[in-house]
Amino acid sequence: MVHFQETLISWYLIHKRDLPWRETRDPYKIWLSEIILQQTRVVQGTSYYLKFINEFPTVKDLSESSEQKILSLWQGLGYYSRARNLHAAAKEIIKNNEGVFPSNYNDLLKLKGVGPYTAAAISSFSFNEAKAVVDGNVFRVLSRIYDISTPINSSQGVKDFQELAQSILNKSDPATHNQAIMEFGALVCTPKAPKCNKCPMTLECSSFKNDTIKMRPVKIRKGTVRSRFFIYKVFYNSPEKLLFLKKRKAKDIWQNLYDFDHQEFTKKELFDEHIQTFQNEKHTVSLSHKLTHQHIMAFFVLCPTIKKKINKELVPVKINELKTYPIPTLIKKYLEQEPEIPNSV
Protein backbone atom coordinates (compact mmCIF):
# COMPACT_ATOMS: atom_id res chain seq x y z
CA MET A 1 0.00 0.00 0.00
CA VAL A 2 2.70 2.43 0.97
CA HIS A 3 4.67 1.45 -2.11
CA PHE A 4 1.69 2.22 -4.30
CA GLN A 5 1.46 5.73 -2.86
CA GLU A 6 5.16 6.40 -3.30
CA THR A 7 5.25 5.16 -6.87
CA LEU A 8 2.27 7.31 -7.77
CA ILE A 9 3.65 10.50 -6.26
CA SER A 10 7.13 9.92 -7.73
CA TRP A 11 5.57 9.51 -11.15
CA TYR A 12 3.49 12.65 -10.66
CA LEU A 13 6.35 14.90 -9.62
CA ILE A 14 8.13 14.07 -12.85
CA HIS A 15 5.24 14.04 -15.32
CA LYS A 16 2.65 16.49 -14.02
CA ARG A 17 1.32 19.11 -16.38
CA ASP A 18 1.75 22.78 -15.68
CA LEU A 19 -1.85 23.90 -15.10
CA PRO A 20 -2.90 27.37 -13.95
CA TRP A 21 -5.01 26.21 -10.98
CA ARG A 22 -2.06 24.27 -9.62
CA GLU A 23 -0.24 27.52 -8.87
CA THR A 24 -2.54 28.43 -5.99
CA ARG A 25 -4.16 27.17 -2.82
CA ASP A 26 -6.85 29.86 -2.91
CA PRO A 27 -10.06 27.88 -2.34
CA TYR A 28 -12.00 30.26 -4.57
CA LYS A 29 -9.73 29.58 -7.53
CA ILE A 30 -9.63 25.86 -6.83
CA TRP A 31 -13.43 25.79 -6.58
CA LEU A 32 -13.82 27.69 -9.86
CA SER A 33 -11.44 25.34 -11.65
CA GLU A 34 -13.19 22.25 -10.29
CA ILE A 35 -16.67 23.38 -11.34
CA ILE A 36 -15.39 24.24 -14.81
CA LEU A 37 -13.66 20.87 -15.13
CA GLN A 38 -16.69 18.77 -14.17
CA GLN A 39 -17.31 16.44 -17.12
CA THR A 40 -14.95 18.63 -19.10
CA ARG A 41 -11.47 18.01 -20.46
CA VAL A 42 -8.60 20.16 -19.24
CA VAL A 43 -7.90 21.39 -22.78
CA GLN A 44 -11.48 22.55 -23.15
CA GLY A 45 -11.80 24.18 -19.73
CA THR A 46 -8.52 26.04 -19.40
CA SER A 47 -9.39 29.16 -21.42
CA TYR A 48 -12.67 29.46 -19.53
CA TYR A 49 -10.84 29.30 -16.20
CA LEU A 50 -8.47 32.08 -17.24
CA LYS A 51 -11.39 34.19 -18.48
CA PHE A 52 -13.31 33.79 -15.22
CA ILE A 53 -10.32 34.51 -12.97
CA ASN A 54 -9.55 37.59 -15.00
CA GLU A 55 -13.15 38.82 -14.90
CA PHE A 56 -13.84 37.78 -11.29
CA PRO A 57 -10.63 37.74 -9.19
CA THR A 58 -12.55 37.08 -5.95
CA VAL A 59 -15.74 35.33 -4.90
CA LYS A 60 -17.17 38.74 -4.08
CA ASP A 61 -16.65 39.90 -7.66
CA LEU A 62 -18.42 36.78 -8.88
CA SER A 63 -21.31 37.24 -6.46
CA GLU A 64 -21.89 40.80 -7.67
CA SER A 65 -22.11 39.80 -11.34
CA SER A 66 -25.40 39.21 -13.14
CA GLU A 67 -26.33 35.64 -14.01
CA GLN A 68 -26.56 36.66 -17.64
CA LYS A 69 -22.97 37.81 -17.71
CA ILE A 70 -21.80 34.57 -16.08
CA LEU A 71 -23.77 32.49 -18.56
CA SER A 72 -22.32 34.52 -21.43
CA LEU A 73 -18.79 33.79 -20.25
CA TRP A 74 -19.79 30.13 -19.79
CA GLN A 75 -21.24 29.98 -23.31
CA GLY A 76 -20.03 26.95 -25.26
CA LEU A 77 -18.87 24.99 -22.22
CA GLY A 78 -22.16 23.16 -21.68
CA TYR A 79 -23.93 21.90 -18.56
CA TYR A 80 -25.09 25.42 -17.83
CA SER A 81 -26.52 24.54 -14.42
CA ARG A 82 -22.90 24.62 -13.29
CA ALA A 83 -22.77 28.34 -14.08
CA ARG A 84 -26.11 29.06 -12.41
CA ASN A 85 -25.07 27.11 -9.29
CA LEU A 86 -21.69 28.82 -9.28
CA HIS A 87 -23.38 32.20 -9.08
CA ALA A 88 -25.82 31.03 -6.40
CA ALA A 89 -23.01 29.57 -4.29
CA ALA A 90 -20.96 32.78 -4.56
CA LYS A 91 -23.92 34.77 -3.28
CA GLU A 92 -24.43 32.28 -0.43
CA ILE A 93 -20.81 32.68 0.65
CA ILE A 94 -21.03 36.47 0.68
CA LYS A 95 -24.40 36.55 2.43
CA ASN A 96 -24.05 33.76 4.99
CA ASN A 97 -20.33 33.56 5.52
CA GLU A 98 -19.21 37.18 5.12
CA GLY A 99 -17.14 36.23 2.09
CA VAL A 100 -15.02 33.68 3.89
CA PHE A 101 -14.75 30.55 1.79
CA PRO A 102 -15.86 27.31 3.56
CA SER A 103 -12.71 25.53 4.72
CA ASN A 104 -13.70 21.91 5.33
CA TYR A 105 -15.31 19.04 3.44
CA ASN A 106 -18.68 19.13 5.21
CA ASP A 107 -19.19 22.87 4.79
CA LEU A 108 -18.04 22.78 1.17
CA LEU A 109 -20.55 20.02 0.46
CA LYS A 110 -23.37 22.40 1.37
CA LEU A 111 -22.57 24.71 -1.54
CA LYS A 112 -24.77 24.44 -4.62
CA GLY A 113 -23.04 22.50 -7.36
CA VAL A 114 -20.47 21.00 -4.98
CA GLY A 115 -20.79 17.24 -4.55
CA PRO A 116 -18.53 14.63 -2.95
CA TYR A 117 -15.84 14.86 -5.61
CA THR A 118 -15.57 18.65 -5.65
CA ALA A 119 -15.73 18.95 -1.85
CA ALA A 120 -12.90 16.43 -1.55
CA ALA A 121 -10.87 18.22 -4.20
CA ILE A 122 -11.16 21.67 -2.63
CA SER A 123 -10.69 20.49 0.95
CA SER A 124 -7.58 18.50 0.07
CA PHE A 125 -5.98 20.92 -2.43
CA SER A 126 -6.62 24.06 -0.39
CA PHE A 127 -6.72 22.85 3.21
CA ASN A 128 -4.85 19.53 3.13
CA GLU A 129 -7.87 17.67 4.48
CA ALA A 130 -7.50 13.90 4.07
CA LYS A 131 -10.48 13.27 1.79
CA ALA A 132 -9.97 11.07 -1.28
CA VAL A 133 -11.29 12.33 -4.60
CA VAL A 134 -13.22 9.88 -6.75
CA ASP A 135 -13.69 11.10 -10.30
CA GLY A 136 -13.75 9.28 -13.62
CA ASN A 137 -9.98 8.88 -13.54
CA VAL A 138 -9.96 7.38 -10.05
CA PHE A 139 -12.72 4.92 -10.90
CA ARG A 140 -10.72 3.75 -13.89
CA VAL A 141 -7.32 3.54 -12.22
CA LEU A 142 -8.60 1.67 -9.16
CA SER A 143 -10.82 -0.67 -11.16
CA ARG A 144 -7.72 -1.72 -13.09
CA ILE A 145 -5.13 -1.90 -10.33
CA TYR A 146 -7.47 -3.95 -8.15
CA ASP A 147 -9.29 -5.60 -11.10
CA ILE A 148 -12.73 -4.71 -9.77
CA SER A 149 -15.77 -5.67 -11.85
CA THR A 150 -18.41 -3.86 -9.81
CA PRO A 151 -20.05 -1.31 -12.16
CA ILE A 152 -18.71 2.15 -11.34
CA ASN A 153 -22.12 3.73 -11.87
CA SER A 154 -23.98 1.40 -9.53
CA SER A 155 -24.67 2.53 -5.99
CA GLN A 156 -22.58 -0.36 -4.68
CA GLY A 157 -19.73 0.64 -6.98
CA VAL A 158 -19.79 4.25 -5.88
CA LYS A 159 -19.67 3.13 -2.26
CA ASP A 160 -16.91 0.55 -2.79
CA PHE A 161 -14.63 2.81 -4.83
CA GLN A 162 -15.08 5.68 -2.40
CA GLU A 163 -14.01 3.46 0.49
CA LEU A 164 -11.11 2.00 -1.44
CA ALA A 165 -9.87 5.41 -2.54
CA GLN A 166 -10.04 6.67 1.04
CA SER A 167 -8.17 3.61 2.35
CA ILE A 168 -5.22 4.09 0.00
CA LEU A 169 -5.09 7.88 0.38
CA ASN A 170 -1.72 9.22 1.47
CA LYS A 171 -2.92 10.96 4.63
CA SER A 172 0.29 12.92 5.08
CA ASP A 173 -0.04 14.62 1.69
CA PRO A 174 -3.60 14.18 0.40
CA ALA A 175 -3.31 17.16 -1.96
CA THR A 176 -0.45 15.68 -3.96
CA HIS A 177 -1.85 12.16 -3.79
CA ASN A 178 -5.26 13.23 -5.13
CA GLN A 179 -3.78 15.22 -7.97
CA ALA A 180 -1.36 12.42 -8.76
CA ILE A 181 -3.95 9.67 -9.15
CA MET A 182 -6.11 11.84 -11.40
CA GLU A 183 -3.16 12.96 -13.49
CA PHE A 184 -2.06 9.36 -13.81
CA GLY A 185 -5.51 8.40 -15.09
CA ALA A 186 -5.53 11.28 -17.54
CA LEU A 187 -2.04 10.69 -18.97
CA VAL A 188 -1.20 6.97 -18.58
CA CYS A 189 -4.16 4.87 -17.45
CA THR A 190 -6.40 6.30 -20.17
CA PRO A 191 -9.88 5.02 -21.12
CA LYS A 192 -8.78 3.63 -24.48
CA ALA A 193 -5.30 2.44 -25.38
CA PRO A 194 -3.83 2.87 -21.89
CA LYS A 195 -0.06 3.28 -21.95
CA CYS A 196 0.80 0.17 -19.95
CA ASN A 197 4.26 0.17 -21.52
CA LYS A 198 4.96 3.45 -19.75
CA CYS A 199 3.20 2.55 -16.52
CA PRO A 200 5.32 2.37 -13.35
CA MET A 201 2.80 0.10 -11.64
CA THR A 202 2.23 -2.86 -13.96
CA LEU A 203 3.76 -5.22 -11.40
CA GLU A 204 1.06 -4.35 -8.90
CA CYS A 205 -1.77 -3.98 -11.41
CA SER A 206 -4.17 -6.92 -11.09
CA SER A 207 -5.99 -6.36 -14.35
CA PHE A 208 -2.67 -6.09 -16.22
CA LYS A 209 -1.71 -9.45 -14.74
CA ASN A 210 -5.16 -10.91 -15.49
CA ASP A 211 -5.31 -9.34 -18.96
CA THR A 212 -8.61 -7.62 -18.15
CA ILE A 213 -7.47 -4.04 -18.79
CA LYS A 214 -9.83 -3.63 -21.73
CA MET A 215 -12.77 -4.75 -19.60
CA ARG A 216 -12.14 -2.17 -16.86
CA PRO A 217 -13.91 -0.24 -15.63
CA VAL A 218 -17.31 -1.93 -15.91
CA LYS A 219 -20.10 0.53 -16.55
CA ILE A 220 -23.85 0.02 -16.88
CA ARG A 221 -25.09 1.34 -20.19
CA LYS A 222 -27.62 4.12 -20.16
CA GLY A 223 -30.81 4.70 -22.10
CA THR A 224 -31.29 5.75 -25.67
CA VAL A 225 -30.72 9.09 -27.31
CA ARG A 226 -33.83 11.24 -27.68
CA SER A 227 -34.55 12.82 -31.06
CA ARG A 228 -35.99 16.33 -31.09
CA PHE A 229 -37.04 18.53 -33.98
CA PHE A 230 -37.06 22.34 -33.77
CA ILE A 231 -38.37 24.82 -36.30
CA TYR A 232 -37.03 28.27 -35.55
CA LYS A 233 -38.53 31.52 -36.80
CA VAL A 234 -35.74 34.06 -36.80
CA PHE A 235 -37.27 37.52 -36.73
CA TYR A 236 -34.76 40.05 -38.00
CA ASN A 237 -35.12 43.77 -38.56
CA SER A 238 -32.42 44.40 -41.12
CA PRO A 239 -32.53 48.26 -41.24
CA GLU A 240 -32.28 48.48 -37.45
CA LYS A 241 -30.06 45.39 -37.15
CA LEU A 242 -32.37 43.95 -34.53
CA LEU A 243 -32.58 40.25 -33.77
CA PHE A 244 -35.44 38.94 -31.66
CA LEU A 245 -34.31 36.48 -29.00
CA LYS A 246 -36.34 34.35 -26.63
CA LYS A 247 -35.20 33.32 -23.16
CA ARG A 248 -35.45 29.59 -22.42
CA LYS A 249 -37.03 29.25 -19.00
CA ALA A 250 -38.17 25.62 -18.91
CA LYS A 251 -36.37 22.91 -16.99
CA ASP A 252 -34.83 21.66 -20.17
CA ILE A 253 -31.57 22.04 -22.05
CA TRP A 254 -30.10 25.55 -22.17
CA GLN A 255 -32.13 26.91 -19.27
CA ASN A 256 -31.80 30.73 -19.04
CA LEU A 257 -29.96 30.93 -22.36
CA TYR A 258 -31.49 32.64 -25.39
CA ASP A 259 -32.63 31.22 -28.71
CA PHE A 260 -35.40 32.17 -31.14
CA ASP A 261 -39.15 31.78 -31.39
CA HIS A 262 -39.67 28.14 -32.24
CA GLN A 263 -41.94 25.15 -32.40
CA GLU A 264 -40.92 21.65 -31.38
CA PHE A 265 -41.94 18.41 -33.03
CA THR A 266 -41.49 14.97 -31.54
CA LYS A 267 -41.87 13.06 -34.78
CA LYS A 268 -39.74 13.47 -37.85
CA GLU A 269 -42.73 13.05 -40.18
CA LEU A 270 -44.57 16.07 -38.78
CA PHE A 271 -41.34 18.07 -38.77
CA ASP A 272 -40.65 17.29 -42.44
CA GLU A 273 -44.25 18.03 -43.32
CA HIS A 274 -44.10 21.44 -41.66
CA ILE A 275 -40.81 22.28 -43.34
CA GLN A 276 -42.51 21.84 -46.71
CA THR A 277 -44.65 24.88 -46.00
CA PHE A 278 -41.46 26.95 -46.10
CA GLN A 279 -40.19 25.56 -49.40
CA ASN A 280 -40.55 28.93 -51.16
CA GLU A 281 -38.59 30.81 -48.51
CA LYS A 282 -35.16 31.89 -49.66
CA HIS A 283 -33.29 32.03 -46.36
CA THR A 284 -33.53 28.75 -44.56
CA VAL A 285 -30.86 26.70 -42.81
CA SER A 286 -30.88 23.09 -41.62
CA LEU A 287 -28.56 22.03 -38.83
CA SER A 288 -28.18 18.93 -36.72
CA HIS A 289 -26.77 19.23 -33.24
CA LYS A 290 -25.69 16.26 -31.16
CA LEU A 291 -25.70 16.27 -27.38
CA THR A 292 -24.88 13.30 -25.19
CA HIS A 293 -28.52 12.35 -24.65
CA GLN A 294 -30.29 14.21 -27.42
CA HIS A 295 -30.04 14.53 -31.17
CA ILE A 296 -31.54 17.79 -32.37
CA MET A 297 -32.60 18.54 -35.93
CA ALA A 298 -33.12 22.26 -36.37
CA PHE A 299 -34.65 24.16 -39.27
CA PHE A 300 -34.30 27.95 -39.31
CA VAL A 301 -36.47 30.33 -41.32
CA LEU A 302 -35.42 33.93 -41.59
CA CYS A 303 -38.45 36.19 -41.00
CA PRO A 304 -37.68 39.76 -42.07
CA THR A 305 -39.56 42.43 -40.14
CA ILE A 306 -39.50 46.21 -39.73
CA LYS A 307 -41.03 46.09 -36.27
CA LYS A 308 -39.07 47.15 -33.22
CA LYS A 309 -41.31 45.21 -30.87
CA ILE A 310 -43.22 41.99 -31.52
CA ASN A 311 -44.37 40.70 -28.16
CA LYS A 312 -43.14 40.59 -24.59
CA GLU A 313 -41.57 37.14 -25.06
CA LEU A 314 -39.28 38.27 -27.86
CA VAL A 315 -36.39 40.47 -26.80
CA PRO A 316 -35.13 42.85 -29.51
CA VAL A 317 -31.33 42.78 -29.43
CA LYS A 318 -28.96 44.91 -31.47
CA ILE A 319 -26.52 42.75 -33.38
CA ASN A 320 -23.55 44.41 -31.74
CA GLU A 321 -25.03 43.71 -28.28
CA LEU A 322 -25.53 40.02 -29.01
CA LYS A 323 -22.37 38.94 -27.21
CA THR A 324 -23.93 40.00 -23.90
CA TYR A 325 -26.64 37.37 -24.38
CA PRO A 326 -25.75 33.72 -23.69
CA ILE A 327 -26.77 31.55 -26.64
CA PRO A 328 -26.47 27.78 -27.19
CA THR A 329 -23.81 26.55 -29.57
CA LEU A 330 -26.53 25.48 -32.03
CA ILE A 331 -27.70 29.10 -32.30
CA LYS A 332 -24.13 30.33 -32.63
CA LYS A 333 -23.55 27.89 -35.48
CA TYR A 334 -26.68 29.19 -37.22
CA LEU A 335 -25.66 32.85 -36.91
CA GLU A 336 -22.24 32.03 -38.32
CA GLN A 337 -23.73 30.75 -41.53
CA GLU A 338 -26.73 32.98 -42.22
CA PRO A 339 -25.33 35.69 -44.53
CA GLU A 340 -28.39 37.91 -44.08
CA ILE A 341 -27.40 38.44 -40.43
CA PRO A 342 -23.82 39.61 -40.89
CA ASN A 343 -21.13 39.97 -38.25
CA SER A 344 -23.39 38.89 -35.45
CA VAL A 345 -21.09 36.51 -33.61
Added chain:
DNA sequence: AACCCGGGGGG
Protein backbone atom coordinates in the same frame (compact mmCIF):
# COMPACT_ATOMS: atom_id res chain seq x y z
C1' DA B 1 -32.16 3.90 -8.82
C1' DA B 2 -33.04 6.32 -12.95
C1' DC B 3 -32.91 10.24 -15.42
C1' DC B 4 -31.49 14.92 -16.78
C1' DC B 5 -28.02 18.33 -18.10
C1' DG B 6 -23.51 20.22 -23.45
C1' DG B 7 -20.08 20.17 -26.19
C1' DG B 8 -15.91 18.32 -27.97
C1' DG B 9 -12.41 14.88 -29.00
C1' DG B 10 -10.18 10.13 -29.35
C1' DG B 11 -10.24 5.81 -31.48
Added chain:
DNA sequence: CCCCCAGGGTT
Protein backbone atom coordinates in the same frame (compact mmCIF):
# COMPACT_ATOMS: atom_id res chain seq x y z
C1' DC C 1 -20.30 5.37 -34.60
C1' DC C 2 -19.43 4.85 -29.51
C1' DC C 3 -17.32 6.31 -25.45
C1' DC C 4 -15.47 9.52 -22.16
C1' DC C 5 -14.37 13.86 -19.89
C1' DA C 6 -11.06 16.74 -12.62
C1' DG C 7 -20.02 15.31 -11.65
C1' DG C 8 -24.16 17.10 -9.50
C1' DG C 9 -29.16 17.81 -9.05
C1' DT C 10 -33.84 16.15 -9.36
C1' DT C 11 -37.45 12.86 -9.31
